[in-house]
Amino acid sequence: MKQQLPRIIVLVFGAFLLFQFFVPHESSEWIYEFLLDWIIIIGVFALAVGIWSLFNVHVEKIKTRKFGWKYSYVTLAAFASMVLFGLTAQNGQEWGWFFPFLVTAVLTVMMIVQAWASKGNAKLFLIAAGVFGLSAALIAWLDGSWSFYFQTAAPLQSFMFRRTFDNILVSLHATMFSLLAFFIASAAYRAFRARNVMASLLLIAALVVMSRFNPYLEPLFGEKVNRLSNWLMNVPNLAAQRAIVMGIGLGMVATALKVVLGIERNYMGKG
Amino acid sequence: MTIFDKLMQLDRRWVFLFLAIVCVIAYASSFEVPILVEPEVRSIFQFIDTLPKGSVVFVPMDYDPGSMAELHPMTYAIVEQCWRKEMKVLITALSQNGPGMADQAIRAIVDSLKVPKTYSGVSYPAREIVNGVDYVFLGYKPYPAIVILGMGQNFRLPFPLDYYGTPLDSLPMMRGIRNYNDIACAINISGTNATDYWISYGQGRFGFPLALGLTGVSTAQYYPYLGSRQVFGIMGGMLGAAEYEELADNPGDAKDAMRVQLPAHLVIIAFVIMGNIAFFVTQRKQKRSQKEGGR
Numbered sequence: 001m002k003q004q005l006p007r008i009i010v011l012v013f014g015a016f017l018l019f020q021f022f023v024p025h026e027s028s029e030w031i032y033e034f035l036l037d038w039i040i041i042i043g044v045f046a047l048a049v050g051i052w053s054l055f056n057v058h059v060e061k062i063k064t065r066k067f068g069w070k071y072s073y074v075t076l077a078a079f080a081s082m083v084l085f086g087l088t089a090q091n092g093q094e095w096g097w098f099f100p101f102l103v104t105a106v107l108t109v110m111m112i113v114q115a116w117a118s119k120g121n122a123k124l125f126l127i128a129a130g131v132f133g134l135s136a137a138l139i140a141w142l143d144g145s146w147s148f149y150f151q152t153a154a155p156l157q158s159f160m161f162r163r164t165f166d167n168i169l170v171s172l173h174a175t176m177f178s179l180l181a182f183f184i185a186s187a188a189y190r191a192f193r194a195r196n197v198m199a200s201l202l203l204i205a206a207l208v209v210m211s212r213f214n215p216y217l218e219p220l221f222g223e224k225v226n227r228l229s230n231w232l233m234n235v236p237n238l239a240a241q242r243a244i245v246m247g248i249g250l251g252m253v254a255t256a257l258k259v260v261l262g263i264e265r266n267y268m269g270k271g
Numbered sequence: 272m273t274i275f276d277k278l279m280q281l282d283r284r285w286v287f288l289f290l291a292i293v294c295v296i297a298y299a300s301s302f303e304v305p306i307l308v309e310p311e312v313r314s315i316f317q318f319i320d321t322l323p324k325g326s327v328v329f330v331p332m333d334y335d336p337g338s339m340a341e342l343h344p345m346t347y348a349i350v351e352q353c354w355r356k357e358m359k360v361l362i363t364a365l366s367q368n369g370p371g372m373a374d375q376a377i378r379a380i381v382d383s384l385k386v387p388k389t390y391s392g393v394s395y396p397a398r399e400i401v402n403g404v405d406y407v408f409l410g411y412k413p414y415p416a417i418v419i420l421g422m423g424q425n426f427r428l429p430f431p432l433d434y435y436g437t438p439l440d441s442l443p444m445m446r447g448i449r450n451y452n453d454i455a456c457a458i459n460i461s462g463t464n465a466t467d468y469w470i471s472y473g474q475g476r477f478g479f480p481l482a483l484g485l486t487g488v489s490t491a492q493y494y495p496y497l498g499s500r501q502v503f504g505i506m507g508g509m510l511g512a513a514e515y516e517e518l519a520d521n522p523g524d525a526k527d528a529m530r531v532q533l534p535a536h537l538v539i540i541a542f543v544i545m546g547n548i549a550f551f552v553t554q555r556k557q558k559r560s561q562k563e564g565g566r
Contacts, residue, residue, distance in 0.1 A: 033428055036421045040429065043414045153410075153436035156370070165371040173336035173368070181535070185290050186283040189542040193550045207543065209491075210536055215305040217537075226307070233494050241495045 007262040014260030054079070063117040073110065080109040082164065087148055089158035096145030104136040205232055275556075278549035290538055297534045304529040306517040311497055315482045315504030316518040318456060319349065324357040326455040327448060329479075331469065332376070333415065335368040338462030338486045343376060344512040344525035345460050345484040350380050350406075352519050355388070355395045359444050360406040361454065363422075363430075365415040365465050370434060377408060390520040402435065403442035410434030415465040416472050423477045425450055451477040456503075460484035466493065474501050484511065 017035070020028045058072035084105055088098070111129035115122045140148070149155050192207075194200040211217045212229030258264035319328065330350060334342045353360050364373040381400045388395055400406065409430040412418045421429040426448065427439050439445045447453065457479055459469045466483060470493075474481040480503055483493055487508025496502045506515055509532050512525030 029424065033421075033424050036417055036424070036428060039417045040412065040414065040421075043417070047413060153432075153434060156374070156434070162371070162375075166375055169368065170336040170339065170372065170375075174339055177337035177340070182287045182290055185535075185539050185542065186286045188539050189281070189283075189286055189546050192543045192546070194547055195550075203543070203547070207540060210540055214533055214536065215307060216533060218307070230309075233491060234498065237491055238495050238498050241492055242498075245495055 003265075003268070006268055007265070010267075011260055011262065014256070018260070059113055059116045062113065063119075073113070076113055077106050077110060080106050082161075085158065085161040085164055086155050087150065088146055088160075089149055089154040090146045092145060094145040097139045097143040098146050101136055101139040101143065104132045104139065108132040108136055205236075208232060273552075275549040275552040278545060279553050286542060289542075290535060293534050293538050294531050297531045300530070302530060304513075304526070304533055306513050306526065306529065308514045308518055309511075311505045311507075312511055312514040313504075313518060315349075315458065315506060316352075316515060318480065318482070318503060319352055319358075319458075320356070322356070322358060322455050325359065327359045327361055327444075327453060328353045329361045329363075329451075329454045329457040331363045331365060331457060331459045331461070331465070332369055332373045333363075333365045333465035333469075334372075334460065334462035334486075335366050336372055339372060340524075340528065341486050341509045341512060342460050342462055342484060343372075344509075344523050344528075345506050345515060346373075346376050347380055347383075347523055348512065348515045348519050348521055348525075349458055349460075349484075350376070351383060351521060354380070354384055354398060354400055354405060355390065357398075358455075361409070361426075361444075361448070362406060363409045363418075364411050365418060366461075366463050367411070367413075370411045373408065374434065377406065388521075403433075403437065404444055407439070407442055407444050408434040409439075415463075416468040419468050419472045420476070423451055423473070451479040454479060456480040456482065458482045458484060462486045462489075470496055470501055482506075 013035070017032075020032050055076070058076055060066075061069045061072045081102065084102060090098075108129050111125045111132060115125035115129060118125060155161055188206070192199075192203045194203050208225060208229050209232060211221070211225050214225075217225060255264060259267065322328070328349075330346065332342075332346055350360055350362075362373055362377065364370045384398045384400050387397045398405075402408070409426065410433065412429045418429045426445070430439060432438055433442065451457075451473070457469070457473065459466055459473075459481060461469070461483065462485075466485065466489070469481060469483075473479070481501065482504040483496075483502050484506040485493060485508070487510070490505060490507030490511070493502070493505060497505055506512060509525050509528050513529045516523050516526045
């Protein structure tokens with residue numbers, strides 16, 4: 001039954017959605033909309049599993065003292081802080097006791113992590129977590145200058161959420177991506193060597209596409225480079241990409257049919 | 272050891288250093304780079320430019336801060352063009368880190384509309400852009416494919432509330448806007464694989480006009496859809512953004528960044544050529560010494 005039930009569910013829903021596409025009736029549309037809602041709900045559960053996995057992986061890393069385990073504390077503290085910034089907002093201009101609350105709340109999470117990761121002193125850390133947790137709860141209860149918002153999007157506009165997002169996350173992402181340019185330059189220098197015919201073709205194509213619409217090279221080559229580059233993009237590139245896309249598409253249809261018909265069962269955890 | 276041998280064993284840190292110096296000098300200098308416009312960018316500009324007032328342009332901003340440098344200027348130029356032309360803009364952000372960035376971009380463009388400006392000889396007065404009237408920001412929901420399919424039925428299905436928590440039905444702009452049938456076009460500005468979903472599940476299934484704004488590295492892979500006319504235009508990377516700014520006569524970050532990108536590309540081309548010359552010379556030398564050794 002453990003094997004049969006998931007296969008029956010997949011067969012029924014897979015076949016239904018396949019036929020629904022060709023039936024533009026109101027009732028079929030209604031069921032389709034209902035199922036779309038369900039997919040999003042299931043997706044939210046996947047998000048919870050993802051958060052749990054993140055927590056578990058880092059606690060495990062701390063526990064086993066794996067390479068870079070100290071950074072796991074930073075990850076978990078940043079994670080807890082961002083969750084709090086995303087759930088709280090100021091009620092006026094005053095901060096009140098928000099920052100002591102933040103510190104105690106993050107310390108609570110850290111103590112729980114430590115209790116989980118430690119081999120002998122779990123009780124001590126759990127007591128500390130309790131003390132910090134109580135302090136955080138007390139501050140949250142007594143301080144009226146800020147509040148928790150679970151139902152509205154007010155925290156997304158809050159000072160701390162915006163500032164941390166705009167000034168930390170955005171800058172970090174942008175920096176990481178910018179560094180890529182240097183690695184690409186170094187990789188291009190080493191990889192683009194005319195070792196054989198195929199490598200020479202790749203080299204020429206790369207140089208032409210890199211030079212396209214470059215106004216500095218316009219006086220040297222005129223419109224020729226642009227035209228050649230457009231031809232490369234629109235003919236050989238198009239042909240190759242189309243072949244790949246069609247291959248992927250056919251592969252997807254074949255895999256979907258195999259899943260619906262119960263031939264492919266990897267999604268159940270076994271082949 | 273000859274210079275060619277040295278070039279063959281060049282430490283990559285020299286490439287980094289040289290590139291960094293060129294980038295810093297180019298950034299510090301003040302010169303303007305002439306921009307040559309590709310037809311696939313022009314078609315997007317012309318499509319939007321010929322839309323009547325009040326049309327709804329859908330701008331899904333599916334990118335993270337990592338690709339912001341390339342894609343933000345596209346968003347700025349397109350949304351500003353729409354608002355100056357008194358069109359309405361519907362925005363989503365189907366990438367996890369997108370909503371905060373989209374919100375930041377909206378605030379910046381709203382501010383820039385507060386001053387009168389002249390584009391291509393046409394003066395546009397200052398405008399107060401109102402949330403819910405001139406634009407609606409739907410925000411983020413996970414699973415882009417499902418969200419795109421859901422919006423095809425009704426925008427209210429995946430987004431009963433907008434990003435700021437207001438029910439869509441209470442927003443004046445959303446009156447009469449149910450699904451993709453009510454939008455003039457969608458310009459997907461994306462640094463993720465959400466573009467595939469927009470093409471397959473959005474344009475493919477519902478048939479609305481779709482154009483793409485992409486990062487430089489992913490542009491080539493979407494050219495087949497331009498050839499099959501599933502998308503009516505593509506803006507590729509920083510250059511694409513700069514071309515759009517040039518067409519809109521609204522110079523911004525992309526045009527400014529071309530001062531750095533073009534010399535950087537020339538440096539890479541020069542390094543590749545130098546590397547190949549060194550490769551040929553050293554190979555020839557090796558062959559000659561092998562021949563001499565054989566005798």
